[in-house]
Amino acid sequence: MSDNKKWYSLDLGLNNKKESSGSCGCGKSEGSCSSTPKEQVEEELSPEEFYEAAINASIGEERHRDGFEQVFDVKMDRRSAFKKLTASLLIGAGAVTTSCSVTTGSDTKEKAQIDWEEQFKGNYKLMTDEEKQGTINRLMRSYELRTDKKINMTAENAAEDVLFGYAFNISKCQGYMNCVSACVEENNQDRNSEMQYIRIHEMKDGEGFKFDKADDNYYHEVPAEGHFYMGTQCFHCDNPPCVEVCPVQATWKEEDGLVVIDYDWCVGCRYCMAACPYDGRRFNWSKPEVPEPEVNKNQHYLGNRMRKKGVMEKCTFCVQRTRKGKNPACVEACPTGARIFGNLLDPDSTIRWVLENKKVFRLKEDLGTEPKFWYFMD
Amino acid sequence: MKNRTLIYFVVVLLGVSLFSCKGEEEYHSISDKIEGESKPYHGALTSEQLLADTELIEITEGEHTFLIPERKGQIKSFACIECHSKPVSQMMGKDAPKAHWDIKVNHANSDAMNCATCHNGEDMNQLNTLTGKNIDFNLSYKLCSQCHSSQFEDWKGGAHGKKVAGWAPPRASNTCVNCHNPHSPSFEKRWPVQFNTKTAIERNEGLGH
Ligand code: SF4
Ligand code: SF4
Numbered sequence: 249m250s251d252n253k254k255w256y257s258l259d260l261g262l263n264n265k266k267e268s269s270g271s272c273g274c275g276k277s278e279g280s281c282s283s284t285p286k287e288q289v290e291e292e293l294s295p296e297e298f299y300e301a302a303i304n305a306s307i308g309e310e311r312h313r314d315g316f317e318q319v320f321d322v323k324m325d326r327r328s329a330f331k332k333l334t335a336s337l338l339i340g341a342g343a344v345t346t347s348c349s350v351t352t353g354s355d356t357k358e359k360a361q362i363d364w365e366e367q368f369k370g371n372y373k374l375m376t377d378e379e380k381q382g383t384i385n386r387l388m389r390s391y392e393l394r395t396d397k398k399i400n401m402t403a404e405n406a407a408e409d410v411l412f413g414y415a416f417n418i419s420k421c422q423g424y425m426n427c428v429s430a431c432v433e434e435n436n437q438d439r440n441s442e443m444q445y446i447r448i449h450e451m452k453d454g455e456g457f458k459f460d461k462a463d464d465n466y467y468h469e470v471p472a473e474g475h476f477y478m479g480t481q482c483f484h485c486d487n488p489p490c491v492e493v494c495p496v497q498a499t500w501k502e503e504d505g506l507v508v509i510d511y512d513w514c515v516g517c518r519y520c521m522a523a524c525p526y527d528g529r530r531f532n533w534s535k536p537e538v539p540e541p542e543v544n545k546n547q548h549y550l551g552n553r554m555r556k557k558g559v560m561e562k563c564t565f566c567v568q569r570t571r572k573g574k575n576p577a578c579v580e581a582c583p584t585g586a587r588i589f590g591n592l593l594d595p596d597s598t599i600r601w602v603l604e605n606k607k608v609f610r611l612k613e614d615l616g617t618e619p620k621f622w623y624f625m626d
Numbered sequence: 627m628k629n630r631t632l633i634y635f636v637v638v639l640l641g642v643s644l645f646s647c648k649g650e651e652e653y654h655s656i657s658d659k660i661e662g663e664s665k666p667y668h669g670a671l672t673s674e675q676l677l678a679d680t681e682l683i684e685i686t687e688g689e690h691t692f693l694i695p696e697r698k699g700q701i702k703s704f705a706c707i708e709c710h711s712k713p714v715s716q717m718m719g720k721d722a723p724k725a726h727w728d729i730k731v732n733h734a735n736s737d738a739m740n741c742a743t744c745h746n747g748e749d750m751n752q753l754n755t756l757t758g759k760n761i762d763f764n765l766s767y768k769l770c771s772q773c774h775s776s777q778f779e780d781w782k783g784g785a786h787g788k789k790v791a792g793w794a795p796p797r798a799s800n801t802c803v804n805c806h807n808p809h810s811p812s813f814e815k816r817w818p819v820q821f822n823t824k825t826a827i828e829r830n831e832g833l834g835h
Binding site: 407408409410411415417420422423424425426428429441442444448464465466467468469470471486570571572573574575579582583584585588589590591592593594595596597598599600601602603605606618620624626 | 655656659660663664665666667669670671672673676776777780783784785786787788789791792793794795797799800805813815816817818819820821822823824825826829
């Protein structure tokens with residue numbers, strides 16, 4: 249591995265068993281040979297030493313630059329750093345204790361190793377492609393170790409000359425909500441709390457947009473007489489306030505315009521939720537649960553991979569699909585063709601035709617958030 | 627000496643004005659950015675693979691050239707003349723079996739439209755325009771566009787209707803009949819596919835405080 253790796257990996261000797269057994273006279277890879285490196289590791293890491301090592305590993309600038317430093321580029325004294333990292337360290341400590349134990353099985357050790365490396369990896373947006381590949385490999389392996397099922401996760405970067413945009417035809421939407429269901433299935437949203445990224449608002453004809461009077465939880469035959477329907481979700485603002493307020497830079501705008509979240513970097517402060525003028529963000533109050541057979545196993549690191557408790561999530565324009573050239577799940581599911589998606593930079597794309605030939609408008613345009621989501625009518 | 631300073635200034639100004647249009651945050655708005663960076667997409671992403679299983683034909687309407695799904699292969703009892711061996715006028719009435727009993731025309735009113743408005747009674751393998759010209763079943767959108775001209779404009783541009791697969795080129799769009807039943811084209815009322823029980827509970831009982 250290169251020297252400028254941005255996370256710290258603790259070398260527990262798990263990966264160099266061959267070498268160690270070679271250097272040891274008895275040839276055993278685990279257990280009783282007194283000179284095996286394994287036992288040395290155990291001896292080396294007395295609790296105090298371990299904490300010291302872990303702190304050094306994660307914040308000591310003389311070693312490797314870690315995530316905090318990458319993001320803030322400030323030096324922290326050890327005291328405050330220690331306070332901030334206690335929670336992380338406890339997890340890390342658990343992982344290492346398991347890794348060092350001679351009695352636990354190799355699966356458990358591998359899990360622990362993965363947990364450790366995941367715990368101390370850097371911010372995704374600063375990772376090299378190799379590091380991205382590394383983390384998705386670990387996440388795929390971890391899922392396999394835990395559930396015996398395989399998932400397919402990618403870390404595809406934004407394609408060049410692509411800027412995603414979305415248009416919504418208010419006169420076409422009939423309120424069927426196929427988009428909502430498709431989104432939940434595609435993006436592995438929590439079934440218990442019925443989390444949904446898309447809202448369909450039922451509004452009265454002739455009154456304009458009155459969100460306070462709109463019903464977004466109707467259940468009757470649609471379209472209802474005298475009403476029209478409009479959808480909202482994250483608008484992937486070009487000038488996103490949610491990104492500005494995030495204290496740890498866990499959310500950012502990608503080159504192709506997608507506003508994404510690194511779920512492992514989010515500390516769950518919900519500043520972004522408060523800053524979003526469009527109700528675009530959702531928070532996990534509990535651990536999201538999806539029945540195993542329903543899990544969508546085609547995942548992207550920044551998209552529909554499994555989330556945890558206490559992190560933010562939102563619509564990503566189905567990054568796992570759109571970076572492969574597909575349409576988002578909602579666009580595909582809409583039976584009336586009310587949803588149009590495409591590349592804003594391509595003058596031949598249908599979204600461009602809509603922007604240039606229909607009367608389009610955006611919500612709360614005066615805020616200067618520059619949503620990349622336009623509404624239009626027939 | 628004076629000249630030199632002038633040249634120097636001009637060069638600096640030029641340099642500044644050139645470089646100031648580059649870099650990350652130079653666009654005032656998203657529309658500036660779209661205008662500034664526009665160019666036909668020839669990137670690596672394509673929909674070709676997604677379209678591989680669909681039989682498509684290329685059409686050109688005005689300045690738009692794109693793909694639409696082939697239709698005749700999808701019609702179960704095509705070719706029609708396998709049954710309609712004689713012109714409709716000669717097969718009508720009497721005790722001939724009624725094959726299309728399940729089709730109810732619910733499209734405009736009966737003064738404006740009947741079967742023959744679209745179907746060519748002399749050659750059932752063809753559709754026909756209002757003035758009696760033949761239209762191939764694969765190009766049935768030409769028939770619809772006679773009346774629904776504004777929808778046709780929107781469809782050509784991509785504001786009406788759905789794409790067949792992805793957003794990436796080549797563009798493949800569904801035609802009118804892929805979404806609308808030509809004999810009963812309007813979408814029906816139905817129940818939403820989703821009911822959010824949690825929101826309903828919260829609304830009825832408050833958030834537990
Ligand atoms: S809609 Fe909200 S969550 Fe989405 S980018 Fe804009 S501010 Fe952020
Ligand atoms: S909730 Fe997460 S993404 Fe949102 S502002 Fe806080 S840390 Fe950033």
